[in-house]
Amino acid sequence: MDRLTNTVRPYAWGSTTAIPELLGVEPTGEPQAEMWMGAHPGAPSRIDRGTGEQALSDTIAADPEGELGAAAVAKFGPQLPFLLKILAAGAPLSLQVHPDLAQAAEGFADEEARGIPVDAGHRNYKDANHKPELICALTPFDGLCGFRPPLEAADLLSGLDVDSLKPYVDLLHAHPEEAALREVLTAVLTADREEMAATVAEAAAAAERLGGPYAPYAPLAHHYPGDPGVIAAMLLNHVRLQPGEAMYLGAGIPHAYLDGLGVEIMANSDNVLRCGLTPKHVDVPELLKIVRFEPADPNVLRPEGNGEEVYETPIDEFRLSRYDLAPGAAPTGVPAGAPQILLCTAGSPQVGNEKLAPGESVFVPASERVELSGSGTVFRATVVL
Known part of the structure; x- marks a missing residue:
């Protein structure tokens, strides 16, 4: 058994206080977004077995079967297949989806064949793996997960009483559910940027004035003024997890974390396709191939069992x-x-x-x-x- 020394990632959306409070240390004043535990090459944990610190990834590479066990190596290969994190959101993260395993393999092979550098800003697939995730709340935790039923989304948009949103409301009423959601998300993400910025500003002001079910969406425009993702977010379910509750995020499910502290676990992958709430690249055609346009209730999980309480998920990597x-x-x-x-x-x-x-x-x-x-x-x- 090895005590881990872990890296804290200072992403801009991170809370300045939540991780220091958990650790019982003084805040630095800088954002502290994620503490990584595992063997991900981006920031592997470090251990010391008496000969000085070394990366956990190097320890595993030196003896995969000894560290992981023969069964795990046979099933997942000679690497730890998950990454564990403490995640502290002080501002909304990007609205995003992740590919399934086949989509990731195909997309990665295509971008490799086209010679796109893996660190290029417009690269979508950093690896050939999928990225299912589970977030478990340590404090009340706000997020967005999955599409609302189109008629419910139409009622929410209509209640803002913003003229430029009315065509989206009509689309949500006029088509079958999958087609409605696809058409509206496409229209929002491909709209004229200046016109959309005005729509976002007007919608955010209305949301702030109305409060209630609109309250989670008003702050988005403060962090991402003019971003089409503010309107896209209104198509999604708002979820508030209480401590101990968790949310599983499978392939193709649009989601965003808004605020709170949690334990997150995911398959080892960096594949993210963004829908908005970000200054980073948004590849709309590729995104539309990955998103599952299916309204669904958020999958809120509570642990089951005596002694060891398990958060059941449908995948094996974690x-x-x-x-x-x-x-x-x-x-x-x-x-x-x-x-x-x-x-x-x-x-x-x-x-x-x-x-x-x-x-x-x-x-x-x-x-x-x-x-x-x-x-x-x-x-x-x-x-x-």
């Missing part, structure tokens, strides 16, 4: 669960046989012979078995074999 340890309870054994990261988010639990504070984590190789004791909350990230 499995997230939670242990709430009560003072004086008997030690709890954690299953072995797969690689795992254990993360403390509250209290001072004992993991094996390591006492963890909030925000601290350990990597447990597949062959090692550990026990949890003491009191606090520990998240377990592993794979499904």
Whole structure:
């Protein structure tokens, strides 16, 4: 078992206080958006086995079966297939979707064949993997997830009483659901930029005045003035997760995180296609191939089970669960046989012979078995074999 030293990413949308408060340290004044735990090449965790710090990715590469187990290597290859994060949104993240596995492989091969540099700003596919995600709230957490039914979206837009939105309202009433959502999102993202900026300003002012169901959308224009994503966001369900609740985001589901602190886990990929709320590249034709234009209720998850409470998802690259340890309870054994990261988010639990504070984590190789004791909350990230 190895205590992890992790990197905090200072993205502009990050909260300046949430991660420092969790860690019990003074804020720096700069945004602290994500703390990464895993072996992602962008910022791998570091461990020290007595010979100095080294990247967890290098440790795994030196002995994949010893660290990950033969079954995990056979199923996922010689790398840790998930990335665990603490995510602290102080401002809205981009509105985005992720491709499925076949779309990612096809898109990556196409851009490779066309010689587009992998770090180019207009590159869509950084790798050939999909990027399903799960976010679990540590504080009340606001987000957008999946399309509203078109008639519900039409009522929301109509209630703003903005003349330039009326053609979108008519489209949402006039077509079958999938066609309606496709046509409106296409129209919003391809509209004249100056005209759309005026629409966004008027819609945001109305949302701020009306409040209620409009309240989550008013701040978007303050962060992204004139951005078509402000209107696109109104086509989506607003979700507020309470601490302990989670949201699973599969391929093609448009989503955005707005505000709050959470534990996020995802398949190891950087593939993102953006719809708006960003200064970055938006490839509308490629985006429209990936988005699933299906209205659906947000998939809010609550953990299930006794002892180990599991957030059930339909993929194998990651499995997230939670242990709430009560003072004086008997030690709890954690299953072995797969690689795992254990993360403390509250209290001072004992993991094996390591006492963890909030925000601290350990990597447990597949062959090692550990026990949890003491009191606090520990998240377990592993794979499904």
